[in-house]
Structures are given as structure tokens and as C-alpha cells.
Amino acid sequence: xxxxxxxxxxxxxxxxxxxxxxxxxxxxxxxxxxxxxxxxxxxxxxxxxxxxxxxxxxxxxxxxxxxxxxxxxxxxxxxxxxxxxxxxxxxxxxxxxxxxxxxxxxxxxxxxxxxxxxxxxxxxxxxxxxxxxxxxxxxxxxxxxxxxxxxxxxxxxxxxxxxxxxxxxxxxxxxxxxxxxxxxxxxxxxxxxxxxxxxxxxxxxxxxxxxxxxxxxxxxxxxxxxxxxxxxxxxxxxxxxxxxxxxxxxxxxxxxxxxxxxxxxxxxxxxxxxxxxxxxxxxxxxxxxxxxxxxxxxxxxxxxxxxxxxxxxxxxxxxxxxxxxxxxxxxxxxxxxxxxxxxxxxxxxxxxxxxxxxxxxxxxx
Numbered sequence: 001x002x003x004x005x006x007x008x009x010x011x012x013x014x015x016x017x018x019x020x021x022x023x024x025x026x027x028x029x030x031x032x033x034x035x036x037x038x039x040x041x042x043x044x045x046x047x048x049x050x051x052x053x054x055x056x057x058x059x060x061x062x063x064x065x066x067x068x069x070x071x072x073x074x075x076x077x078x079x080x081x082x083x084x085x086x087x088x089x090x091x092x093x094x095x096x097x098x099x100x101x102x103x104x105x106x107x108x109x110x111x112x113x114x115x116x117x118x119x120x121x122x123x124x125x126x127x128x129x130x131x132x133x134x135x136x137x138x139x140x141x142x143x144x145x146x147x148x149x150x151x152x153x154x155x156x157x158x159x160x161x162x163x164x165x166x167x168x169x170x171x172x173x174x175x176x177x178x179x180x181x182x183x184x185x186x187x188x189x190x191x192x193x194x195x196x197x198x199x200x201x202x203x204x205x206x207x208x209x210x211x212x213x214x215x216x217x218x219x220x221x222x223x224x225x226x227x228x229x230x231x232x233x234x235x236x237x238x239x240x241x242x243x244x245x246x247x248x249x250x251x252x253x254x255x256x257x258x259x260x261x262x263x264x265x266x267x268x269x270x271x272x273x274x275x276x277x278x279x280x281x282x283x284x285x286x287x288x289x290x291x292x293x294x295x296x297x298x299x300x301x302x303x304x305x306x307x308x309x310x311x312x313x314x315x316x317x318x319x320x321x322x323x324x325x326x327x328x329x330x331x332x333x334x335x336x337x338x339x340x341x342x343x344x345x346x347x348x349x350x351x352x353x354x355x356x357x358x359x360x361x362x363x364x365x
Contacts, residue, residue: 003144007037040139044146047137050078053087054152055132061157062128067119068156070130072104074114081110086136086145089118090153094304095126095240095251101133122158124248125255127303130156159299160255165264166362173270173328173365176233232288233328234272234365236262238302239314240335250337253354258333259299260358266295270365273327274298277314278305284317329365341365 011033018026052075062068072087084107092099108114120130131153138145238258265272266289275286287298315332332340337349341363349357 004037004041007033007040007144011037037144040141040144043139044137044144047078047080047082047139048146048148051076051082051135051137051148053132053135053148053150055130055154057130057154057156060155061159062120062122064122064125064158064161067121070118070120072116072118072132074108074116076108076111076114079110080140082108082137083140084138084142086138087132087150088134089120090129090131090133091120092129093122093124093126094129095255096124096248120156122156125158125160125252125303127300128156128158130154155304157300157303159296159303160252160259162263163256163260163358164267165260165358167264167268167270168362168364169268169270170365173233176231176328232271232273232290234265234270235286235318235327235330236265236272236274236289237314237318237330237332238274238276239332240276247351249351250335253337253349253351254333254335255303257337257339257349257354257358258302261331261333261339261363262289262295262298264363266290266292274302275314275318276302276305277317280305284314284321286318331363 011030014026014030014033017023018030054073056071056073058069058071070089074085076082084105087104087106088101089104090099090101104116104118106116120128122128132150135148135150136145137148240254262272262274271288271290273286274289275284277283278285285301287294287301289295289298315330330342332343337351337354338345339347339349346363347357347361
């Protein structure tokens, strides 16, 4: 657009000079510049209507430091090719609150679909919003262009590395009883709302547990066994509050420590709630983690959060929301990389050497 304004000013100057000096050649040059400028503007208006742009991701998960191919699709509905175009890609990390913009150049053929690959490389962990923001389409001379705003893209998750930590579970944690919507597949319990299995009657079984209908059909005494709810004895509370200076190394360390603890608890067979104060909903959000699928659901939800410089105390908010729900251990990880259990600090990670400290760490619950 600035080039077109410069062309209008230049053409007007040529007309003024030609009239001032009464030069025939200058007048002809001025009319030629005006016709050229007008035809370029009309061509660009037509070209902008015939070009459609969008972005597609083959996968929405990337590895830190490794390129991910982002495909840009350009549909040209005109019979004329475009010798030059530019598109602006924008990527934003939610955790670091940083934006990065990059202009890409290329050309596309006449009538049809054209695709171009943009290699997205994430240097930090977190959730990235990668979008196509602007497209500049040039005329046939490559001097003038019109800029078109586009909003196409999506979210790319760069999951932190998960490292194994030693976790020792006590008998109280292993045999923790409570209300839950998930039931044990291997051990019976005393929850009458869910049936675990039906088995033959044996000595010592109560008469009240006999399944009379199935016993009549099979002509043998069968006993009902109730299910055992798999309650969560551990709450893993995440207290990340972004400061005025968002240190990249500290954020990466925080995400690796967080994911490693959640993974190690899950791998040790300890179902737990990963909870944090969500600024989007203004309330505590939690995800139950007891297998790999739920672990990745938790990481995906947490990495999409944006955190202010100050927020409400998550521990107090969790106790207020789940007041009648018991648990045995409360693990608390804050932005200063301090880990506490039931309000007693058990680890404090330094920015230098936190990887070795994490590798030799053990959590006793």
C-alpha cells in the first residue's frame, strides 16, 4: 500500500513538473505512469479476489528443536500466474507470552492449487499458536502489491520431556478408598453401584450377596462381587505464575519437572489429580491422571493456559472447591521450582544442575 501511495505522489509530481515547464515528453511520461498505476491497482483488486489462502498441519505435536512442516495452500482462480507473493507467519508461545513473525516469499502458478512448506522449529516447550496473518500479492511487474489479512492456523503442542523419578508408595496410598467414577479392574470392593464380577458361591460368602436370578438359570449358587472405586490419594497442585521477566530456562525446567512428576506417579500406579488455577475460567481446573491417555490430556490442557503475573492461591481455591473430598498427599510445585508435600518443602531445584537433581530424586508418599 505504501508503494502505491508513493506511486501516486510520484505521478502527481510528474504532472506538476510537466505543466510547470510545459514539456510534452514529461506530459506523455506522466500519462503513462498514471495508466500504469491505474492498471496495476485494477489488476491487484481482481487478483486479490481470485486468491484464497489457508494453513494445514500434518500433525499437531512437535518435538523441541526439531522442524515441523506447516503447509501453506494457495488457490489461484485466475489464468495468470503470480511471479511474486509474500505471506506473514506468526507464532506465539502461551507460556512465554512471546510472538515471532516471519515473512515468506514465493510464486504460484496459474489456475489451480499451490502448496508451500514452512518449517516451524520450536526452541522452547509449550503451546504455540501458529497462524497465517497476512498475504501480499504483487502485480506482474513485482513493484506494487495489495495486502490481504488472513486468519488461518492452529495450535501446535511441544510436549516437555518426561524423565523417570523414583516413587515409593505406602500401603495407605495403595489401598486408599474414596468415591470415584473409575473402578479397579483387578480387585473387588464394596461399592454396590457397580458390579465387579459374578462367581460361584464359596464357603464364607454372605447370603445377601447371592445373585438369585442367575443362580436359578444356572442351577448353581452364584455370588455378586461389588466394584472397588479407584480414588485419587494424591493431588498434584501446579502453581505457575509468570513474572515480569519470563526466563526461558526456568519455564522449560518447570515444564520438564512437572511432566516428569506426573509421569512417574502414573507409572508407579498412583492415580492422582493434576490441578491448577485457570485464569480463563477463573476457577480451579483439574484432570485425573492414571494412564498415558489421561496424562497427555492433562499436558495438552495445561500447555494451552496463559498465566498472569499474579493469581489466586491455588491451594486455598482447591480446598474451597473440593471441601468434602479427602486425599492423603498434596504435592505443590511453584514457579520458583520448589516442590513441597503437605506444605513441607522436599526439593528446591536450581537453574544450574536441575537435571541431575531431578534424575537422583525420590518421592515417598
